[in-house]
Amino acid sequence: MKMSDDEIFRLEVARWLRAHLRGEFECLRHRGGPGDEDAHPELRKRWERELARGGWTCVGWPREHGGRGLSIAQQVIFHEEYARAGGPGRMGHIGEGLIGPTLIAYGTEAQKRRFLPGIVAGTEFWCQGYSEPNAGSDLANVQTRARRDPATGEWVLHGQKVWTSLAHESQWIFVVARSDPESKGNRGLSFLLVPLDQPGIAIRPIKQLTGTAEFNEVFFDGARTAAENIVGQPGEGWAIAMALLGFERGVSTLGQQMHFAHELDLVCEMARVNGAASDPAIRARIAQAWIGLKVMRYNALRMLAGAQDGHLRREAMMYKYYWSNWHRELGKLAMDVLGPDGDVVSDDPTRTRLQQLFLFTRADTIYAGTNEIQLNIIAERALGMPKEPRFEKGKS
Amino acid sequence: MNFALSDDQKLIRDSAENFLADASSSAAVRRAMENDTGYDPALWQRIGAELGWCGTHIPEAHGGLGLSFVELTLLMEQMGRRLVCTPFFSSICLAATALMEAAREDARRRLLPRLASGEMTATLALADSGVDWRPDALTASARRLGSRYVLEGRFRHVPDGASAELLLIPALLERRWALFAVDGKAKDLVRKPLKTLDPTRRIAEVRLDGVGLPEDALLGEGPEVGEGLNRTADFAAIALAAEQLGGAQQCLDLTLAYTAQRVQFGQPVASFQAVKHRCAEMMVMIEAARSVVYGAARVASAGPGTTELSLEAACAKSLASDAFFFCAQEAIQLHGGVGFTWEYDPQLYFKRAQGTSHWFGSTPALHERVASPLLGPAR
């Protein structure tokens, strides 16, 4: 039987990964996912460059911007094979998945020329400066201020970001800041690209419940960036920031299912080995997890089938809520399969991974829109229910 | 697997939706519920003769339209939304599928065209226990008497068993699987309509007290019949899951409409977050079930292997059952007092959700079906 182009492509990806994800990179397998982003940072940066040499970064970007210009189907194949091979969480994902596509869509020619090549080559890393102490779910409440220096035209920033993943490993941060001091809410914001290595910026790690620290506080005290490092016009920051979040639901999330399948395999294997598989309640939960994987798979195919007409459809709106809760439940299931052994830290690699799964997945239902915010979005945008009331200060 | 619906498929879905909004309105359903047979013959006539739905998945060579299982599930979904009371599920999803999967060619040629045109209704007697809807739990038996057959057995829960004009009866014949066709008016066939908690679907107890049958009543025999009937149960489970999906969707739609206009504390109750989140959760369960039901329908239309089909059916049916029950339960809750009345529709969906929940496997049984290849058989 003749192989289709897609099948040939799949083999090519798998072969490349087999040949390269070894030697010094071997220990990266399955590491560096959300919550675990501080695992082996230097080595993972080298891995980015290894990928870049093979042409495997930014595979979905158009060729003119240094990407591989893959079709959606081939992107899915790439991400699936990457996950199947145990490819590590991508150090460059914020650049490749978020700011890169945003610059391609909204950046100036000069910005594209300046920033895209470093992302493609795996030499420049980015972090996301959205959340602040008083702007979490209510992101529009951003207080970090940006003003123009009349002498140089540069932007000068004062304020604080928080929960900034990988700030300590990045060269650049994109910041949503208030450029109109009189403004409130989502008006008067600007979207700025700011170099991190400068005297006006201090980065402090925050220790997570996992005991490790992938995220940080980032303080701006007269930090500067060049006049041209604004995406969109002053005051258009909210629109750009939201457009960027739209890219978060991109094709790469489809590849994560392969990763999830691998985690479920580990749980099943553990259950067979330690006898938990004879507990009917565990059996039912494992079956539900397996069915949940099928939901995500078919749901993703529905999303792809509907991708042509552009706007987010119902199946896309429920996707984040579904996978994050599925994953979090898998973490708990893994611990229940481990039983008392799960209480003890050991150097058994499977046990360690399952314990990490349990802890790291607590973040899944918080970042990129908490569960509650996801349900609000579904209710308001997919079901057309009335909007949340807004309470103004001083009024009741 | 391509999930995009073709233009023709969209047309089928949309025209079914429009037709049924009127033809199977709440008032129409309530009228049909009161009938002896539990359905409105005029509506059945239109579905069969006018719209041609009965022939959907039946091959053209056998008088059908030769469309796929995908089209059948699209129709079932719309019928589920409107609680359509007709023998469509028993005649087409069950009996016609059983003929296609388990009967000999000559029998198919003889019987399928009459089902495809809607001129005859039929059903399939599956579970003897009424709980385990897998056909391998059968106890009916047949013996040869010259060139004739004699059938003995009892089936406790046969859908539309009292009204169907033809009954397909699986039985053991000399320790081999066999499938027989029994005329609804046959002598020594005792059909007892049961009063069902779900008034939108009829079930009968069927007893065969030595029913004598001519030679051509034997539609097929041998292991293929057993396998074909198992496949039939899985196809039917997917079709039923589509029906449940439609029911779940309607529960959400009814709830959205009601909570948008019901005002308390000076605002529509739909603006309260507790209500919004519940509706959002309904949608998540519905869309999860929809993805898998549509996926299963695509697998079902591609001539799947028996194991693959049975896993698809387990996934689709368990998700759709759970989504339907959850949505029906929330629909009652979020309607408040009127949700508890006979007059409002949530109760009808609630009863159908419960009534369909264990057909072709309860959720725990289906979970076990999924678990055993992953974990080894249950101890």
Ligand SMILES: Cc1cc2nc3c(=O)[nH]c(=O)nc-3n(C[C@H](O)[C@H](O)[C@H](O)COP(=O)(O)OP(=O)(O)OC[C@H]3O[C@@H](n4cnc5c(N)ncnc54)[C@H](O)[C@@H]3O)c2cc1C
């Ligand atoms: C591992 C991890 C990595 C992260 N990385 C980054 C990053 O790189 N860059 C970045 O900018 N941010 C990052 N974040 C921050 C993340 O986006 C925020 O934590 C998230 O938006 C929630 O904001 P918050 O923490 O202020 O919680 P809050 O908004 O204070 O929420 C507290 C609780 O209240 C609920 N709540 C809030 N508003 C509502 C409402 N309207 N209705 C109902 N319930 C509500 C929430 O759901 C939550 O349960 C990261 C977070 C985590 C956990």
